[in-house]
Amino acid sequence: DTEVTQTPKHLVMGMTNKKSLKCEQHMGHRAMYWYKQKAKKPPELMFVYSYEKLSINESVPSRFSPECPNSSLLNLHLHALQPEDSALYLCASSQVTGSHGYTFGSGTRLTVV
Amino acid sequence: GEDVEQSLFLSVREGDSSVINCTYTDSSSTYLYWYKQEPGAGLQLLTYIFSNMDMKQDQRLTVLLNKKDKHLSLRIADTQTGDSAIYFCAEIGAGNTPLVFGKGTRLSVIA
Numbered sequence: 001d002t003e004v005t006q007t008p009k010h011l012v013m014g015m016t017n018k019k020s021l022k023c024e025q026h027m028g029h030r031a032m033y034w035y036k037q038k039a040k041k042p043p044e045l046m047f048v049y050s051y052e053k054l055s056i057n058e059s060v061p062s063r064f065s066p067e068c069p070n071s072s073l074l075n076l077h078l079h080a081l082q083p084e085d086s087a088l089y090l091c092a093s094s095q096v097t098g099s100h101g102y103t104f105g106s107g108t109r110l111t112v113v
Numbered sequence: 114g115e116d117v118e119q120s121l122f123l124s125v126r127e128g129d130s131s132v133i134n135c136t137y138t139d140s141s142s143t144y145l146y147w148y149k150q151e152p153g154a155g156l157q158l159l160t161y162i163f164s165n166m167d168m169k170q171d172q173r174l175t176v177l178l179n180k181k182d183k184h185l186s187l188r189i190a191d192t193q194t195g196d197s198a199i200y201f202c203a204e205i206g207a208g209n210t211p212l213v214f215g216k217g218t219r220l221s222v223i224a
Contacts, residue, residue, distance in 0.1 A: 033211060042201055042214035043156070056211065090155065098209030100144045100163075106155040 001026040006091050006105035014113055015081060021108045023074040023091030031097040032074040034066060035090040037107070043090055049074060050097045081112045117202060117215035124221045131189040133218045135202035140183060142204040146212070147176065147187045151198045159187070159200075189220075197222045 004025045013019050023032065030051050035043035048056035049068040063085075065077040074091055091105040117137045125131045137145070146161040162169045162176045162185075169176045175188040185202055202215040 040199070040217075040219075042217050045211055045213070048211055088155075092212070096209065098205055098211055100161070100205065102158075102212055104156045104158075 002103065004091055004093055004103050004105035006089075006108050008108060009106065010109050010111075012111045012113060013078065013081065015083070017081075018077070018079045020078065021076040021089055021091075021110075023076075023105055024072055025093045025103065026072055027093065027103065028071075029093035029095055029103070030071060031094045031099070032068065033092040033094075033102075034074070034076055035092065037088040037090060039087075047076075048097055055097060078110075081110075083112050086111045117204060117213055119200075119202060119215040119218045121216065122219050122221070124223060125192050127192060127194060127222055127224050129192055131187075131192045131196070131220055131222075133187045133189075133200050133202075133220065135185040135187075135215050137183050137185065137202070137204050137215075139204060139206040139210075140180070141207035143207060144205045145176075145178060145185050146203040146205075147174075148201045148203060148214075149198045150201065150217075156201070192220075192222050194222045194224055196220060 007022045032049045034046040037043040045058050046060045047066045052068045063080050067075040088107045090107045092102045094102045119135045147159045149157045149159050160171050162178050173190045177186045199217045199219050201217045203212050
């Protein structure tokens, strides 16, 4: 299995909702990442997990809460989001942090209404 | 992360060559990448080059790296309408720093 699988592919949520984005890989990668991409902009790093521990948080608001339950799974819990949080959320993995060979998922397109 | 700069737009005629440029500031970058993103789609890795190489060719794609000037380019030969997309250069620096993307170049191919 050489893929990163993200679910759901699309999500519409209200500003009072709580939802979660899921990411899964079975390549034995020990680094996993969340990127946020606004329309016509580059992906921007949000969080890095290394060996299931949070190693980088790029000053992301607390309404985004990452979780890494095991080496294959990465979740992003969403609560009280704003319309400007609407974006494509991309998950990626690599052997270790900063190593060559990132694998990206196809993303979750989130709309906050 | 380090800044990675690209020109925002490029328009070419079908059949011509396209050259997309990128400058980066982290001289310790180990790998440099080119990603393609079509409208509404995810990221597609096109090609990459290791920092000790000057050039890499892969079918219609040629990557040139000038480490002295911190300049990376992607040449697409015989550009087709299906090449219309946003192209991002990206780098991995030394010290296990995560992948950082440039601002992206929107390539429009005119039939």
